[in-house]
Amino acid sequence: MRPTVHDIAANAGVSLATVDRVLNGRPGVRAVTRARVEAAIRKLGFVRDVAAANLAKGRVYPLTFIVPHGENPFMRGLEREVLDAVDRSSFERTRISIVNVPPFNAGALVTAIDAAIADGVAGVAAVAVDAPEVAAAIARANTAGIPFVTLVSDLAASQRDHFCGVDNVAAGRTAGSLMARVLGTRTGPVAVLAGSMLVRDHRERLEGFRAVMAEAGGGRPVLDVLEGQDDPKLAGTLIAKCLKGNPDLVGIYSLGAGNGGLVAALAAAGRDNLCVIAHELTAPTRAGLESGLIDAVLNQDAGHEVRSAIRILRAKADGLPVVEAQERIRIDIFIRENLPPEGGEAGLSQPGEA
Amino acid sequence: MRPTVHDIAANAGVSLATVDRVLNGRPGVRAVTRARVEAAIRKLGFVRDVAAANLAKGRVYPLTFIVPHGENPFMRGLEREVLDAVDRSSFERTRISIVNVPPFNAGALVTAIDAAIADGVAGVAAVAVDAPEVAAAIARANTAGIPFVTLVSDLAASQRDHFCGVDNVAAGRTAGSLMARVLGTRTGPVAVLAGSMLVRDHRERLEGFRAVMAEAGGGRPVLDVLEGQDDPKLAGTLIAKCLKGNPDLVGIYSLGAGNGGLVAALAAAGRDNLCVIAHELTAPTRAGLESGLIDAVLNQDAGHEVRSAIRILRAKADGLPVVEAQERIRIDIFIRENLPPEGGEAGLSQPGEA
DNA sequence: CTGTTAGCGCGTTCAA
């Protein structure tokens, strides 16, 4: 059996209350007494039972998740994951509220952040828009002592406590490398479809992709970025026009959303000799993989990101350390053959795990 | 606040003990009383606090993990994950013992299984060898009421309660599809290196790979399987000979272990115009990816598999249902660009999660 | 500064 607080109390010759004060770093203990208790803790190899501690504390963590609204399927999936977390909230001692804001809109995001601060929440997670006023709002949260994490898209020069998302430069490089391998010796121009250059994740993916294409040598110039605002209609129009204007196109890298429009345009154009790589496994990209119009999909697991965000916010709220290596989000590669069955989520964990 | 047992007791006009009896399906409650309590449970939307229940119960689950020994790096990684689980065991109320057996050896596996049964453990997880005597041993565990899960490699016609591993036919198909895309129009023979046709996962991968290569049309015949016994030296020798004998070879699919030997043979032969796909992200395959000798690695996350196995064994031991969709293990694809930093594990979860 | 005491939500004797 594990040693308990009682064992330490006995071993150190003090009462439970004193042990508790030492364990939780509360004041009101003489240095000598504290040392005695700490010695006992080390000697017996005591580790506090978090479950029991939470039970006794009954503390809840009100958290706010700020997610862009609109039909972007990845964001809707992300929101679903947050809703799942809401379902678990009573077990995790959290009370999560979701705030929707218009996408790519710094002002609305700032308003939402300030509202959360005013509410006195225990932590905020937000999909960041890369603008100075957003950084300022994050700084205000910081001043108020409210932990803040960016979700999916980061904000460089800000005081966010953590970024819950993938390495987007590496994601862009992965896309470029896959495309280069699939194209082999075929040459011709390559198109890039993005949502907006206002969000950092899109910019970073582009950067990584361009770098690899450049390293691979000429013969495959990257055309000017098409900004589809993550809107399927606009994206579809842009792609259709691009296909028409570039009959020698060999590849398309879709690094944002709006992939429904992309797939529709590809199907309409009947161009199946293209290498197409898109991001995020959603209904349209899944359909694209299954029909063969998309060759590969790079994915970030929204569920992992949400759960990581919650873990980190709680840890920060309690002043506990975060095991950075454990919170890294992977870049998944999906092709038609390793597509997971719809709805199946793998490798989740369980009470007591870290 | 969530309703507690007290709330139900009050609402149903009974005592805590009666509520508890109903909750745990124990006898000694009149049908009417039971109905009243159940009504209250539904009405208030009661969900039992698992953490508190575990605290009160103090039950521990002795589990046995049977893992092949030897230098197979994937198996060593798997064992490390089990050891990590041992570290967490006091939190998860488990007591895990690891039993090492010689690889590809049905007799030794049977002995280990029977020993675990004799020990009266609460559950067994084992990397299966596909043999009837193993199936018989699993049946004995079943008769003894001991939950049994297969790990990594399944055993078809057995009474195992669950398989914690990937869909290996799909894995083979994925490998085939990737190879076909990378090779494009290049033709020539393709080699397959396996560990042993005695384990089901290797056979299944081969089946999937062959199927896709056949679908892709001729021009790329799959040579006879090389059985390297997951031994780097033997594997290296076989590959070296194969390279020499087939100067027109265009690809190698390594579906087992012994990849250290594969990489060494490739480096020695100086053949970098091959498409090489291997399994499991381990030290040798990571090195192969980084040096460019291996193009892609298909991986199963050993950590996920071990945690899933523990979850399932505990659930079975308690007669609780398993959310199958949640326990599915994904086939990860790694190329040089999306290689996770060494040691970094992503997307783990936390107390209270499911 | 330190100790006593009463819970947190649940399971489990032991009586009634």
Added chain:
DNA sequence: TTGAACGCGCTAACAG
């Protein structure tokens, strides 16, 4: 068939 009472490991008043 039912209930009262205690304890799991820890925290938090409230005394001293």
